[in-house]
Amino acid sequence: MTSLFNNYARRAIHLVKGQGTIVTDDSGKDYLDFTSGIAVVSLGHAHPAIVSALQQQSEKLWHVSNLFASPEQEKLAESLTKNTDLAYALFCNSGAEANEAAIKLARKHSGKHHILTFKQSFHGRTFGAMAATGQEKIQEGFGPMLQSFEALPFNDIDALKNAANENVAAIMLEVIQAEGGVNSIEPAFAQTVMDVCQQFGILLIIDEVQTGIGRTGTRYAYEQTVLKPDIISLAKGLGGGFPIGAILAGEGLFETFGPGSHGTTFGGNPLAVAVAQTVIDHIFEADFLENVQKQSAYLKAQLQEVLPADKFSLRGNGLLVGIHTNEQVGPIIQEAEQQGLLVVPAGTNVIRLLPPLTVSTDEIDQAVAILKKILL
Known part of the structure; x- marks a missing residue:
């Protein structure tokens, strides 16, 4: 029972x-x-540095909400965006939440609603993320999906060219479709993604929830490709086992998420940020x-x-x-x-x-x- x-x-x-x-x-x-908790426990179980960071922070402050300034969030955001074309971070609690934020940001910034995703992709199980996911088994039984997502065959150049136009708000993809069969993006397809994004003014969202934070041998998997994202989503390995998610976005998207446009009660809380900063301090080292x-x-x-x-x-x-x-x-x-x-x-x-x-x-x-x- x-x-x-x-x-x-x-x-x-x-x-x-x-x-x-x-x-x-x-x-x-x-x-x-x-399994690492499905790519979560990036530094292994009970890593001494993470245990210490969590213990120390737990004795100081657990939660105050995002109504107050957070120098610790500022530091983590800077660590995550350093030496990239991305400039700003927003913290949340999970990969699905990060992808929901990315979808909202792209739609609000572009003023358009149509988003191209790919078959066999996986972006989460909340309603927007589920609609973006290119697997029918994830969507079965929940009625009509959120409109304006179109799932194309992955690595199909012709299908992408035929679907891309000035009415597309964003292309959303994984560099490696981890849940969908460990399918990697092909170089020619990645170049086509960049070409159509430039041609039609389409935003590029890269879901790095499973591939990010060192999992593929670089900070982010997109760094091994020609892809230049406008937004990336993160979670899983970012917290090394403690729940935290994030989106990183480029300079031009800053004004789109003003006060009241998006929020989270627990996202970026002091415990999560302390752990994530410790994870980043280890993993983003060149030797690591x-x-x-x-x-x-x-x-x-x-x-x-x-x-x-x-x-x-x-x-x-x-x-x-x-x-x-x-x-x-x-x-x-x-x-x-x-x-x-x-x-x-x-x-x-x-x-x-x-x-x-x-x-x-x-x-x-x-x-x-x-x-x-x-x-x-």
Whole structure:
């Protein structure tokens, strides 16, 4: 008997503690956590610096609302926008909230309503974010969606050219469609996105909720492409496990969000900002990002060595890696759990690996050994 809604397909194990990449259930069994809470626990579980930041802030101030000045928010905003073409931040509590804010900002600034998104995308489960998501299974049962979203085939240049015109407010995309199968944007398609945005005055929104904050080996995934966003959305890894989301936007959009245009009670609260600043101070260091790239290359090399190319293919970038197979991955993921490795799916045929950005070479070796045992 439960008092909870059944809207999650919950796994049977009950995790009670974690340290780094290792989590432990209530029976004392350890697991390698290659989910990171779905790309959230970016510095691993119970990172000492995050624990310290949260403890120190909890003894000073938890909440005052956004009616008051916040130098701490100002510092975090500056850290996130430094050395980018983005200038301003707005803080909220989650990725869905960040995408709702991005949609509102684009529509209000442009005075237009039509937004192009892409099939297999995922932008959240609130009403605007759900309408933007290019997966019918996410939208089923909720009646008519919020109007003016059009989902195009991803990486289809002709479809994009045919849909883009002066009535489009924004293009909204993920550099890597993490939930939708770990599908990466192709360079030629990215260039076409930039071309039509410039031609028709279309705003570009990039959803970096899962790919941002070092997950792909750079601060933001778009930095590895020709894409130049007007707005990006962030969450997940930004808080390292503490709830926080954000949008970053360019200089020209500042006046659009004046007082009363958007708001949040808890967004950017002192606890969340203290943790997020600590996360950024670690991850945005050049040496840290270089190590993410190094560990990514090692993980892919080890997987390629043990998995036959005629049966498996690798997708993604950084420490967002998908293993594509022709088999249903549900039973594989269950077997991995029994063997002490936690992973998540990305659709029905892709195993998604999302270890903490602090994962060690030895932990990668252990995970690959388990996958080899299961898959071969």
